[in-house]
Amino acid sequence: MKNKRKMALGALLLMAVVALVGCQAGGGSTDAGGDAADMTGAGSGVPVVDPAWPTLPDDWLMGEVAGIAVDMNDHIWVIQRPRSLNADEAGLMQDPPLTQCCIPAPPVLKFDADGNLLDSWGDHTGYAGEGYDWPSSEHGIFVDHNMNVWVAGNGPDDHQVIKFSADGTFLMQIGTSGRTEGSNNTEFLGRPADMEVDPETNELYIADGYLNKRVIVFDAESGEYKRHWGAYGNEPSDDDTGAFVPGEDPISQFRTPVHAVRIARDGMVYVADRVNNRIQVFQKDGTYVDEMIVEGNTLGNGSTWDLELSPDDAQSELYNADGANQRIQIIDRQALEVTNWFGRRGRHSGMFHWVHNVVVDSQGNFYTAEVNQGRRAQKFVVN
Amino acid sequence: MTPAAVPRFGRRIAAFLAAAVLAAPVVQAHDIPDEVLIPVFLRETDGELHLLARMPLLLLAALNAPKWGAGYLDLERVDPTLRRAAEAFGAEAPLFDDDGALLPPRVEGYRIALPWDRSFTSWEAARQAVAAEPLPPDTQVFWNQGFLDLHLVYPAPETGGVSMECGVAPGFGDRVALDVIHETRGEDGEWDGDLFHISVREGRVALDPSALQAFRAFARSGVEHILTGWDHLLFLLCLIAPFGSLPHLKRLLVIVTGFTVAHSVTLVSAALGHAPEAAWFPPLVESVVALSILYTAAENLISASVGRRTVLAFGFGLAHGFGFAFALGESLAFAGDHIPLALFSFNLGVELGQAAVVVAILPLLHLLSGSDRARMAVNAVLSVFAGHAAWHLLEPRLAELSRAWVLSGEAMPSWSWLLWPLGVAGAAGWVVVTLRSRRSGTRSRC
Numbered sequence: 001m002k003n004k005r006k007m008a009l010g011a012l013l014l015m016a017v018v019a020l021v022g023c024q025a026g027g028g029s030t031d032a033g034g035d036a037a038d039m040t041g042a043g044s045g046v047p048v049v050d051p052a053w054p055t056l057p058d059d060w061l062m063g064e065v066a067g068i069a070v071d072m073n074d075h076i077w078v079i080q081r082p083r084s085l086n087a088d089e090a091g092l093m094q095d096p097p098l099t100q101c102c103i104p105a106p107p108v109l110k111f112d113a114d115g116n117l118l119d120s121w122g123d124h125t126g127y128a129g130e131g132y133d134w135p136s137s138e139h140g141i142f143v144d145h146n147m148n149v150w151v152a153g154n155g156p157d158d159h160q161v162i163k164f165s166a167d168g169t170f171l172m173q174i175g176t177s178g179r180t181e182g183s184n185n186t187e188f189l190g191r192p193a194d195m196e197v198d199p200e201t202n203e204l205y206i207a208d209g210y211l212n213k214r215v216i217v218f219d220a221e222s223g224e225y226k227r228h229w230g231a232y233g234n235e236p237s238d239d240d241t242g243a244f245v246p247g248e249d250p251i252s253q254f255r256t257p258v259h260a261v262r263i264a265r266d267g268m269v270y271v272a273d274r275v276n277n278r279i280q281v282f283q284k285d286g287t288y289v290d291e292m293i294v295e296g297n298t299l300g301n302g303s304t305w306d307l308e309l310s311p312d313d314a315q316s317e318l319y320n321a322d323g324a325n326q327r328i329q330i331i332d333r334q335a336l337e338v339t340n341w342f343g344r345r346g347r348h349s350g351m352f353h354w355v356h357n358v359v360v361d362s363q364g365n366f367y368t369a370e371v372n373q374g375r376r377a378q379k380f381v382v383n
Numbered sequence: 384m385t386p387a388a389v390p391r392f393g394r395r396i397a398a399f400l401a402a403a404v405l406a407a408p409v410v411q412a413h414d415i416p417d418e419v420l421i422p423v424f425l426r427e428t429d430g431e432l433h434l435l436a437r438m439p440l441l442l443l444a445a446l447n448a449p450k451w452g453a454g455y456l457d458l459e460r461v462d463p464t465l466r467r468a469a470e471a472f473g474a475e476a477p478l479f480d481d482d483g484a485l486l487p488p489r490v491e492g493y494r495i496a497l498p499w500d501r502s503f504t505s506w507e508a509a510r511q512a513v514a515a516e517p518l519p520p521d522t523q524v525f526w527n528q529g530f531l532d533l534h535l536v537y538p539a540p541e542t543g544g545v546s547m548e549c550g551v552a553p554g555f556g557d558r559v560a561l562d563v564i565h566e567t568r569g570e571d572g573e574w575d576g577d578l579f580h581i582s583v584r585e586g587r588v589a590l591d592p593s594a595l596q597a598f599r600a601f602a603r604s605g606v607e608h609i610l611t612g613w614d615h616l617l618f619l620l621c622l623i624a625p626f627g628s629l630p631h632l633k634r635l636l637v638i639v640t641g642f643t644v645a646h647s648v649t650l651v652s653a654a655l656g657h658a659p660e661a662a663w664f665p666p667l668v669e670s671v672v673a674l675s676i677l678y679t680a681a682e683n684l685i686s687a688s689v690g691r692r693t694v695l696a697f698g699f700g701l702a703h704g705f706g707f708a709f710a711l712g713e714s715l716a717f718a719g720d721h722i723p724l725a726l727f728s729f730n731l732g733v734e735l736g737q738a739a740v741v742v743a744i745l746p747l748l749h750l751l752s753g754s755d756r757a758r759m760a761v762n763a764v765l766s767v768f769a770g771h772a773a774w775h776l777l778e779p780r781l782a783e784l785s786r787a788w789v790l791s792g793e794a795m796p797s798w799s800w801l802l803w804p805l806g807v808a809g810a811a812g813w814v815v816v817t818l819r820s821r822r823s824g825t826r827s828r829c
Binding site: 048050052053073111145146147148166167169170171183221381383 | 453454497499523527528529659763780786789790791
């Protein structure tokens with residue numbers, strides 16, 4: 001009798017295994033955060049979020065993550081705002097401590113592709129030092145072909161871009177905190193948002209910015225001014241452009257903020273004109289080439305927040321972080337058409353709230369940064 | 384299990400689970416990897432050995448190179464420092480002939496390269512990079528961002544091959560490693576390269592090993608792996624713990640042989656490339672290895688029979704073999720042309736190490752197991768200890784498996800049909816053996 005019962009149990013075990021096989025074989029791709037159909041448009045190659053990325057010391061907490069960059073070694077650099085945390089979030093550093101966690105993480109953090117913390121600069125107040133003005137509101141980070149690290153800020157007086165070595169040694173500052181002279185001044189900036197260095201010419205392109213309405217170029221070694229331009233290659237104007245109205249004729253100037261600039265290997269320069277929901281394409285000398293509209297009816301903060309190029313030789317795709325519609329759009333760079341997208345608004349792993357930046361490593365993995373109440377960096381693996 | 388054994392078994396299980404759960408770690412610490420890889424090309428031409436290496440400037444910190452401004456190298460005055468660095472590399476990454484005699488290096492050239500320079504991708508490109516014009520003296524090179532490319536020349540050994548060690552920047556320990564591509568001419572006249580990853584851990588590595596050198600190196604590696612592989616040792620301990628007395632020697636031999644045969648099969652097959660390449664496979668194997676300890680420890684506390692134990696040793700031995708293969712994987716390049724011999728000698732080393740462990744433990748168990756009650760107590764203590772340790776091993780491995788599985792973003796690949804029949808057969812075999820052992824009454828209580 002006992003043996004019969006055992007036999008029955010064994011049969012049940014076998015049936016369970018067989019059922020598991022069937023279940024597994026019928027399973028589709030897993031996409032952390034929800035059904036793939038809810039997360040992406042049509043197409044294949046769904047990026048899958050790595051929920052374990054990155055790792056921070058147990059008592060560190062990031063505030064708004066306002067910039068992310070990948071260096072030539074596929075290390076990921078994050079700039080975040082330690083001062084954006086409130087006393088409750090930074091309970092451990094209150095006097096007396098409110099809670100067992102946390103202290104604000106330093107503003108600059110460097111991770112490897114597995115999310116291990118490799119390096120950090122600064123403390124909960126920022127990264128002040130002699131010879132430069134650390135921004136009051138961190139915004140934008142870029143690591144150039146010589147491993148120099150560029151940092152920008154968008155606080156009310158943050159009119160500067162700062163160059164550091166990879167170990168955090170101050171090297172150079174362009175612009176001056178607290179002083180701005182408009183969109184046609186060649187010495188001072190106006191709340192610059194982001195920047196990139198052209199490895200061919202060692203020129204620094206700045207998306208300038210939250211106050212000015214232009215792209216401005218400097219020599220990345222000497223800091224010497226080279227050139228600048230506005231929308232359509234026009235001379236920029238600081239005249240009030242008014243609020244964006246869906247369906248209006250395209251205006252001849254950028255609206256603030258001019259939020260990102262990216263340089264392709266074929267010499268095209270892509271500029272994110274955020275509130276106008278458009279990406280404009282230029283030659284390196286500022287000659288206008290083309291433009292595209294992304295989610296053109298988007299109001300509020302606009303749809304074109306940050307740009308990135310795919311890692312293939314031809315850089316066939318352009319990626320846009322749309323922090324209003326909370327998705328990463330994949331754009332055919334030649335056709336300037338959105339071919340796919342991933343992400344949705346939400347707070348779970350793999351979703352976005354104010355996705356502010358996007359970068360891609362040499363393997364095609366995406367890394368994103370979120371501000372406002374998003375406050376995190378995420379990694380998406382592409383299989 | 385006899386009815387009388389049930390209460391005792393229940394108490395043991397309760398104690399085992401309590402020990403395992405209460406000891407679960409609350410927080411996992413993490414390591415900070417920071418490996419510095421130095422690409423090296425080595426080729427013999429015109430009766431001399433030519434070595435080309437690209438060393439990160441970071442490693443020159445101790446040489447205190449002249450700088451200006453915020454920390455830029457003074458390129459007009461840096462030359463003597465670079466020569467010293469090249470000489471230091473020759474001394475800290477020495478080459479030896481087959482007799483162990485040091486081959487004296489001569490500095491042929493050196494040059495600073497900027498971080499973006501990716502020319503060290505082949506012998507020819509590296510040679511051109513070292514021989515290129517120096518950077519203009521006004522170039523801004525931050526002192527730890529960039530590379531020192533260097534060219535060293537050695538007299539070629541008259542007979543036999545060369546060996547190499549890595550002791551570069553000793554302050555960095557094993558975080559500095561050489562990726563040496565040793566190029567030799569094939570029969571078709573073309574250059575073929577073998578890659579050797581050498582850190583201070585590997586000691587002296589023969590770049591063109593003889594059969595004897597390969598045999599010695601891999602047998603030693605096998606012994607070291609089993610003796611330092613705590614998970615394998617714990618499994619072995621659990622396998623033999625219930626039979627830990629000399630009268631059970633024959634039974635033990637059967638069990639250990641089952642383990643040996645199984646892990647030999649998967650070790651060889653995996654080392655020859657017949658193993659899944661999916662990113663989740665290594666953590667799956669590592670998890671099964673930890674699970675094998677946990678399960679065997681639990682079974683020791685319930686009921687262990689020789690028949691079932693042999694099946695168990697064989698089944699889990701398959702997973703352990705994959706684990707051995709992971710350890711062997713990257714180092715197989717050190718075998719040169721003697722890969723089958725290396726596999727054999729590594730496995731032999733594992734078996735020797737395993738035998739040594741059994742020989743060392745068995746008399747001790749025998750001494751402690753003076754009576755059935757004492758044997759049961761020893762078995763219980765060892766099993767709880769091993770199970771506890773396995774719990775700690777299992778937790779992070781399962782986390783890694785889960786992560787790798789999620790990131791794979793796909794259903795199990797097509798080869799998985801092989802795994803499922805094996806699983807079904809194993810489960811069926813377990814049921815059959817259990818029933819048979821109950822009928823025949825050969826179970827060994829513990």
